[in-house]
Amino acid sequence: MPGVFFKSVSIATILVGATFAAVAADVVVDQKDKQFSTTELTVKVGDTVKFQNNDSVSHNLFSLSDTMTFDLGTFPNGESREVQFEQPGVVDVECAIHPTMKLKIAIEE
DSSP states (O other): OOOHHHHHHHHHHHHHHHHHHHHHHHEEEEEEEEEEEEEEEEEETEEEEEEEEEEEOOEEEEEEOOEEEEEEEOOOOTTTTEEESSSOEEHHHHHOOOOOOOEEEEEEO
């Protein structure tokens, strides 16, 4: 019977992993007219935010937040960049080219 216990644990582990993957979401934030489509956003741990440039100019998004730092580099109209959030907290996103572009993302468990 010891083999039955290990099989049950393995199946439970697989099911928990599959449930987490199904819960994660992809959220799109557009950039147009030198602004984000929203100034505040709430996502869950594991979610991915796709920053889509629908503007006539390039953008360079970054964050220096304690929760997560990143620099997505410069990308032109029609391109996008993605960031997956792995821990709860708050991330402030800005554009290095357009300093008035600001977005606050709250990441919840």
